[in-house]
Amino acid sequence: MAFTELFTTGPDILSILKTIDSLVWGPPLLLFLVGTGVYLTLSLGLIQVFRLPLALRYVIRPDSSDNDHEGDISSFAALTTALAATIGTGNIVGVATAIKAGGPGALFWMGLAAFFGMATKYAECMLAVKYRTVDENGQMAGGPMHYITRGLADKSYSRPLAVFFAFSGVCVAFFGIGIFPQVNAIADSAAITLNVPPFYTAIVITILVAMVTIGGIKSIAKVAQVLVPFMAVAYVLGCLIIIFSNLELLPSTVSLIIRSAFTPTAAAGGFLGSTMILAVQMGIARGVFSNESGLGSAPIAAAAARIREPAKQGLISMTGTFFDTIIVCTMTGIVLVMTGAWTSDFEGAYMTSYAFSTGLESFGSLIVGTGLMFFAFTTILGWNYYGERCVQFLVGVRGIMPYRIIYIALVGGGVYLTLDTIWILADIVNGLMVIPNLIAILALRRIIVQETRKYFDGLEEESDSY
Template sequence: PNWVTGIILATFTAMVILGGIKSIAKVTQILVPFMIIIYITAASVILLMKISVIPQIFVLIFKHAFTPTAAVGGFLGATVMHAMRMGVSKGVFSNESGLGSAPIAAAAAKTPNPVKQALVSMTQTFIDTLVVCTMTGLVLILSGLWTYGPELKGAKLTAMAFGKFLPGGIGEFIVTLTLIFFAYSTILGWCYYGEKSIEYLFKERAVKIYRVVFVIFVAVGTFLKLETVWRLSDIMNGLMAFPNLVALVGLSAIVVSETNKYYYKRQK
């Protein structure tokens, strides 16, 4: 039931951000990279099993990416504009490119040079989008389950796709477990982003209030429909991206200058 999920998720979140139990956060830091390895390994096994079909899959992707309508089933009637809008919005949701959120975490890192840290942070987008998301997309297409219609989507679609190639419930278990840890670590990460933003705007006195409100919304979020969550996410991402992109353009000269200095020092 949703209320059980909400209570459990809010409790574990509160234990970290309200109770100050750092051990859970430390465990998460260990488990998340481990789960990424497990997920990539599982996807790699599936792709190797069907490696002879991979070229045809890429042909299918490019064919239906540049045609007015898509293949069948769940993509019936989709236009290029709709596909691009969904792709961009979900891509931004996944890798946070241009939102200005990742620099908050990067700023906390102890590094002698901001350019060096920026280069390290750029690997996030590469791993997330070009590795994890691409492998997931290939597995989904290989499974053929995407033709079943719009009722089969999201985590359920991914779990069933992995389960089709990894029998005995292994595929579903891997997807479900990784999703739980990814979701939980994401909640903690965005809580940190919010804390730093609140601290900047209203100083430390407002942080405790923010934490309580955050935990409440974690519980409330479990009662929202998935479509509502996606729409809210797209709206909020847009509100974050616009001022951040304007700032990036305005500060681009500084970025270029600092980058040139960094590479000049490395060449000496």
């Protein structure tokens, strides 16, 4: 049986995956994920509200003195590398699949989870810098597997928990966010926009990914620093044009989103209707897929940053969730609801393309197609690095090159999997990665609060001295 046939051989495999997915993303994990964000939000004094201006200032005006500290890439490059992995199909396809299954209310829950997720992203990225180390090749090594083993060294469960996280991270890179959803989205986009057959798309993507990823984090960061800001701004501008062109529909659109978040959504057009539980589940699960708050992936990139203060990198990384979900995903969702695309017979990239074509005619599908290809490509690059660091933790630097070869080889197979199978598989492995990371964050909660207070107390003393 061919590898790609393994996930497409009939309803039995799909039904099994759906059952596993419903167990993984059941109420316990949803409460654990959002509850951790709520706890950190309160413990850190609404850091995502009161410290967001400072965090944005760090992003817009980087401190050149940080370049003197240890690390592989600049703090901004670490952010764009993390954004390269997060701003991807989740922002275009993920929002569409969430609203298609859970109704417009899924967007509300996605945004709410992202708000609390900003505190989680701050905490995990701050811990990554605090507990990072250097591998045998002289590169920075950090992330949940390191703050689990180093921060919880006195706990008997630390090593098994870290190994479970790293193994899950490799699975997500291979079978979750990393490859299949991205390659499938690029193939769909190329077919919609340029009428290119999937086979040729797979060849081109594989070659491009190989050219960049063999160079490691510095090569990936160089590409991410150029592509991520450009593609995000272009896509958001397209969304804003549609929204302002239909400004009279905005109040009713927002009203429908909020109303649907707390009540079942009736069937309309090609939409089958949804329950409130499904809206919550789809909103939070797709939100995690998009912004990765709590997933433990962004800390791996954050650990490579040249920066002295762990809390400072936490603030910078926190803006990733703000940009990714609260801005880009929200824009996509409003366009999907405003144009009525959510009730159409389309799904995934086709639904978003239909929405933009409705709002911007032929120019709209070009924005979605081009944006999706760039978004998905940079996500593939980012997740290559995440999986690589997990492999390095598990087997050492000798496993890096074999991992890269397998990763590149798998890229070509993603175009042949069905959309339903891809997203269910991604959800499952994402959930497995979330669990050990959240356990570690809560176990290190006192360190998070102490480190944060120390940093802000230092800022206040510094300002008082002037």
